[in-house]
Amino acid sequence: MNQSMKPDPATAMPVASPLAAAPKIAARGVNVYYGDKHALKDVNVEIPEKSVMAFIGPSGCGKSTFLRCINRMNDTIPICRVTGDITIDKRDIYDPALDVVLLRARVGMVFQKPNPFPKSIYENVAYGPRLHGLAPTKTALDDIVEASLRRASLFDEVKDRLNDSGTSLSGGQQQRLCIARAIAVSPDVILMDEPCSALDPIATAKIEELIDELRANFTIVIVTHSMQQAARVSQRTAFFHLGTLVEEGATDQIFTNPRERRTQDYITGRFG
Amino acid sequence: MIETRPPLPRGVDFEAPETVLRVRRRYASERRFKAMGLCAVVFAASFVVILLGDILRKGMPAFSEHRVVLPVAFDVGKLDPKGTRDMAELRAGDYAALVRESLRAQFPEVSERKERRLLDALVSTGAPDDLRAAVLANPALVGQTISMPLLLSDDADLFLKGESARNSRLMGMGSLELAVQGKTATLTAAQDVFGASLAMIKAGLAKTATELEAELARFPALAGTNALLDAKRAEPSSRIADVRAREGDAARAETLDATQPSLLLVLRGGIIKITELAPRTATGQVLLPLDPRNTRPDWEMVRYLVPESNRRVSDAEIAWLEGLRARGFIEKGFASRFFSNGDSREPELAGIRGALIGSVLTLLVTLLLCLPIGVGAAVYLEEFAPKNRFTDLLEVNINNLAAVPSIVFGLLGLAAFLNFFNLPRSAPLVGGLVLALLVLPTIIIASRAALKAVPPSIKEAALGVGASHQQAVFQHVLPLAMPGIMTGTIIGMAHALGETAPLLMIGMVAFIVEVPHAITDAATVLPVQIYLWSDLPELAFQAKTAATIMVLLGVLFLMNGLAIVLRRQFERRW
Numbered sequence: 001m002n003q004s005m006k007p008d009p010a011t012a013m014p015v016a017s018p019l020a021a022a023p024k025i026a027a028r029g030v031n032v033y034y035g036d037k038h039a040l041k042d043v044n045v046e047i048p049e050k051s052v053m054a055f056i057g058p059s060g061c062g063k064s065t066f067l068r069c070i071n072r073m074n075d076t077i078p079i080c081r082v083t084g085d086i087t088i089d090k091r092d093i094y095d096p097a098l099d100v101v102l103l104r105a106r107v108g109m110v111f112q113k114p115n116p117f118p119k120s121i122y123e124n125v126a127y128g129p130r131l132h133g134l135a136p137t138k139t140a141l142d143d144i145v146e147a148s149l150r151r152a153s154l155f156d157e158v159k160d161r162l163n164d165s166g167t168s169l170s171g172g173q174q175q176r177l178c179i180a181r182a183i184a185v186s187p188d189v190i191l192m193d194e195p196c197s198a199l200d201p202i203a204t205a206k207i208e209e210l211i212d213e214l215r216a217n218f219t220i221v222i223v224t225h226s227m228q229q230a231a232r233v234s235q236r237t238a239f240f241h242l243g244t245l246v247e248e249g250a251t252d253q254i255f256t257n258p259r260e261r262r263t264q265d266y267i268t269g270r271f272g
Numbered sequence: 273m274i275e276t277r278p279p280l281p282r283g284v285d286f287e288a289p290e291t292v293l294r295v296r297r298r299y300a301s302e303r304r305f306k307a308m309g310l311c312a313v314v315f316a317a318s319f320v321v322i323l324l325g326d327i328l329r330k331g332m333p334a335f336s337e338h339r340v341v342l343p344v345a346f347d348v349g350k351l352d353p354k355g356t357r358d359m360a361e362l363r364a365g366d367y368a369a370l371v372r373e374s375l376r377a378q379f380p381e382v383s384e385r386k387e388r389r390l391l392d393a394l395v396s397t398g399a400p401d402d403l404r405a406a407v408l409a410n411p412a413l414v415g416q417t418i419s420m421p422l423l424l425s426d427d428a429d430l431f432l433k434g435e436s437a438r439n440s441r442l443m444g445m446g447s448l449e450l451a452v453q454g455k456t457a458t459l460t461a462a463q464d465v466f467g468a469s470l471a472m473i474k475a476g477l478a479k480t481a482t483e484l485e486a487e488l489a490r491f492p493a494l495a496g497t498n499a500l501l502d503a504k505r506a507e508p509s510s511r512i513a514d515v516r517a518r519e520g521d522a523a524r525a526e527t528l529d530a531t532q533p534s535l536l537l538v539l540r541g542g543i544i545k546i547t548e549l550a551p552r553t554a555t556g557q558v559l560l561p562l563d564p565r566n567t568r569p570d571w572e573m574v575r576y577l578v579p580e581s582n583r584r585v586s587d588a589e590i591a592w593l594e595g596l597r598a599r600g601f602i603e604k605g606f607a608s609r610f611f612s613n614g615d616s617r618e619p620e621l622a623g624i625r626g627a628l629i630g631s632v633l634t635l636l637v638t639l640l641l642c643l644p645i646g647v648g649a650a651v652y653l654e655e656f657a658p659k660n661r662f663t664d665l666l667e668v669n670i671n672n673l674a675a676v677p678s679i680v681f682g683l684l685g686l687a688a689f690l691n692f693f694n695l696p697r698s699a700p701l702v703g704g705l706v707l708a709l710l711v712l713p714t715i716i717i718a719s720r721a722a723l724k725a726v727p728p729s730i731k732e733a734a735l736g737v738g739a740s741h742q743q744a745v746f747q748h749v750l751p752l753a754m755p756g757i758m759t760g761t762i763i764g765m766a767h768a769l770g771e772t773a774p775l776l777m778i779g780m781v782a783f784i785v786e787v788p789h790a791i792t793d794a795a796t797v798l799p800v801q802i803y804l805w806s807d808l809p810e811l812a813f814q815a816k817t818a819a820t821i822m823v824l825l826g827v828l829f830l831m832n833g834l835a836i837v838l839r840r841q842f843e844r845r846w
């Protein structure tokens with residue numbers, strides 16, 4: 001359980017002092033209500049740029065809720081209400097003047113269940129760039145699709161069947177296709193909501209490897225139920241319990257020397 | 273920590289008698305349910321088979337028609353007396369005279385005015401129009417004599433189809449002595465060759481007597497109290513005595529009238545109608561002249577049990593039709609005018625084209641209104657409308673509208689579209705509007721269900737890459753819901769196609785001969801045509817009604833089949 005991850009020197013973040021640089025994402029006093037239910041209570045967290053932040057915690061602890069606040073996906077739930085500040089690059093994302101669609105173009109998301117569009121592989125990846133006018137020509141679009149598929153380590157597997165339906169791929173390939181789709185619009189942040197929970201161990205290993213590579217270019221926030229996964233892929237970890245952020249810190253420290261008793265109990269498997 | 277737990281209940285014992293009993297009961301109940309289901313299916317299926325079989329049996333005759341192919345002399349004097357070959361002149365020609373003459377040429381012996389009119393009525397009033405069309409298409413016909421098919425009237429057609437006059441044939445035994453004087457023929461035989469036919473007539477008399485006795489018995493036994501009643505009683509009682517006397521004596525000769533079964537004797541290529549019958553002799557009227565060259569001795573007695581007075585075809589018409597058939601002039605063909613003509617008072621000329629086009633135009637109006645409005649409403653309500661009391665109320669009302677009786681929509685159409693907006697009566701435009709009201713709730717409900725069935729993950733995926741709500745709905749959710757929406761729409765359209773009641777209210781029930789060309793023309797639709805024809809007394813319209821039902825069902829099957837194909841074709845899995 002207490003395995004730590006050796007950071008790769010080339011891409012390693014200054015893990016010991018993450019807050020020396022300005023954080024990419026900062027949340028202050030975030031509360032979320034679903035109708036009368038107070039789902040998230042006073043969350044304060046800062047997420048450094050170009051690193052992987054893992055949210056762990058038992059089911060229903062609010063970690064997915066918080067993740068969905070970062071690209072305002074909760075807006076689609078009519079009874080959901082969010083208070084507090086969340087900034088990305090010091091810009092308040094709940095500012096009424098900010099267009100939520102543009103925000104989501106900069107904060108991509110990968111969902112728990114692979115959800116490719118029932119269209120061709122090419123169309124799946126090209127949809128975002130076309131929507132935001134990122135590719136002026138067909139060749140430029142082809143280049144974006146290829147580059148995105150390559151960065152998602154999927155290009156070699158699908159290069160001969162780009163016109164096949166995205167749903168014809170295996171589960172792991174579908175999830176990498178969803179990652180390619182997310183990075184095709186060049187976001188700054190990628191949110192991943194338990195991206196490996198529907199996958200087998202081999203597909204999971206590939207995704208984890210991919211996350212590690214993507215860290216060089218993107219800020220990644222991942223919600224996971226697997227503590228091993230959090231330990232393997234993340235630089236920082238936040239532990240949520242019953243709607244509160246219990247403890248947040250460098251992954252090594254959380255897993256080897258947690259400050260809180262509840263964190264200790266959770267990572268050693270006492271509950272959850 | 274030691275917990276004390278309650279002991280677990282005893283497990284299932286395979287061999288225990290109550291277990292065996294329970295298992296047996298469960299099997300029995302499952303078998304019972306299966307058998308009930310099977311019975312229900314067989315019961316329902318047999319009804320469908322009976323219904324369809326009946327419609328098929330009744331409707332098939334409407335797809336064929338009988339024509340008499342006769343040489344027609346296109347007489348210049350009747351068609352183009354001025355000799356200009358002008359189209360207007362040719363159109364005004366007396367084609368009815370051509371038909372009459374070519375038919376009379378076949379029966380020169382028919383001279384009486386009354387009989388001639390009966391003979392003329394064998395051919396449809398549409399036959400001259402066919403000749404006119406032929407001449408206008410090819411004016412060179414004028415002056416020639418050419419064999420032309422002439423459509424027979426509905427009664428003649430039904431007789432030739434064997435529908436209207438049931439008969440039984442009896443081969444003649446022994447030779448007959450024949451003496452013809454003018455139109456009267458006398459037949460004599462050595463044995464009692466007519467005994468069987470006479471016995472049938474006597475049996476009919478016995479039945480008449482029994483009926484008269486029953487009638488008499490219904491009078492109250494108040495003899496002598498009321499003069500009027502006595503007079504009423506006297507009539508059947510005197511007849512009974514007469515009929516009983518005739519019926520009792522097997523050898524007594526009978527005089528046949530129009531209220532008794534007809535006996536037609538077929539002999540030497542001619543037909544004699546028996547008017548007086550004795551066991552060995554018969555007197556009759558020659559309906560179809562005997563062929564002097566034909567000397568074959570065999571003869572046949574054809575018995576028509578329905579008396580002539582109760583029949584649509586008289587004995588003389590039967591004789592002429594049989595004569596034409598024997599001479600090979602009758603042809604049977606596909607009744608293409610059933611599909612190319614509008615409605616008509618003459619059953620042989622009536623067709624469903626007007627109703628079919630009317631249905632198509634009406635459904636077109638309905639579809640053009642319903643699909644955009646229905647899908648738009650469904651998308652708005654399902655994806656964009658705020659969820660509050662008002663939208664809940666809206667939803668309940670849409671569901672209620674789907675259950676409103678269609679006649680109410682008809683009344684609404686009458687009040688709103690005809691009386692208030694002054695739209696044309698009987699027009700497919702108004703019919704389409706009314707049916708749109710009727711189908712709209714169905715389409716909205718089906719479309720909402722189809723939209724709901726699209727997994728939310730697809731919309732989330734689109735939102736996640738930065739599509740706006742509207743883009744996500746119109747680019748991803750709606751295309752995926754389209755097969756379901758199309759299915760719902762087609763089923764709604766099929767419902768509209770079969771709808772009759774609301775169209776009655778807006779005047780689409782009128783008798784309309786012209787085939788409509790625009791949505792503002794007066795028109796009727798298939799189900800209303802069925803309703804109209806089913807009401808008519810002519811026997812031939814029964815077949816037309818059944819045939820129209822077949823066409824309507826065929827169109828409905830096609831539409832529902834299309835819905836299934838669409839669903840299969842575009843069904844996607846996630």
